[in-house]
Amino acid sequence: MRIDVVSIFPDYLAPLGLSLVGKAVAAGTLDLRVHDLRECTHDRHRTVDDTPYGGGPGMVMKPEPWGEALDAILDSAAGRPRLVVPTPSGRRFTQEVATELAVAEHLVFACGRYEGIDSRVMAHYADRFEVDEISIGDYVLAGGEAAVLVMVEALARLLPGVLGNPESVVDDSFAPGAMAALLEGPVYTKPPEWRGLAVPEVLLSGDHGRIAAWRREQALARTERFRPDLLGDGA
């Protein structure tokens, strides 16, 4: 998979060189290219934004630099990439959307700042990109970069050979399946007692039937407490 990220703060994407995503890049599973949008400006002040038509607060990102940046990416692209634009006003990012993005050949992330990117950019590229405006949550960030870090990490762990233990994807809280539609219950590891706190004895019992039942009960209780919406039947 090829991933391009366009931003006025390319250094913000440096964490993608670390850990799990960094390993995928080193292994060649991910071909990651980060681009500085300011290299597509040509005025003395390297201007990327201007005041919004129709008035209102803040600034809007100008279309010309984005046109130059996205044209350059398309010139070196094979098929029809997905253009993912993080924005509070996009469709909700979920584990299902992560699995959708994880099978793409080529993703291009456009990091908006200020009040967003001139809407003509998304309209202009609708035929050459699969344009996808995505929100990672109902809050407003200063820019799309942090959302890109979230989405790339969520999809990268789904790529074959990226996770040491592919099993843990199956049990993900939000992976499809019976148990998976619940929140994860508590987890424990050695030592068996720590600061006077013991691990629930059922987990040391070796009775896998009892352990599975206990885990489901814990997952249900946690889901009821924090995410009753996941329990359906109008709960």
Ligand SMILES: O=C(OCc1ccccc1)c1cn[nH]c1
């Ligand atoms: O703030 C976000 O993106 C940055 C952004 C993009 C466009 C205009 C304002 C802010 C965001 C929040 N949830 N998901 C994304």
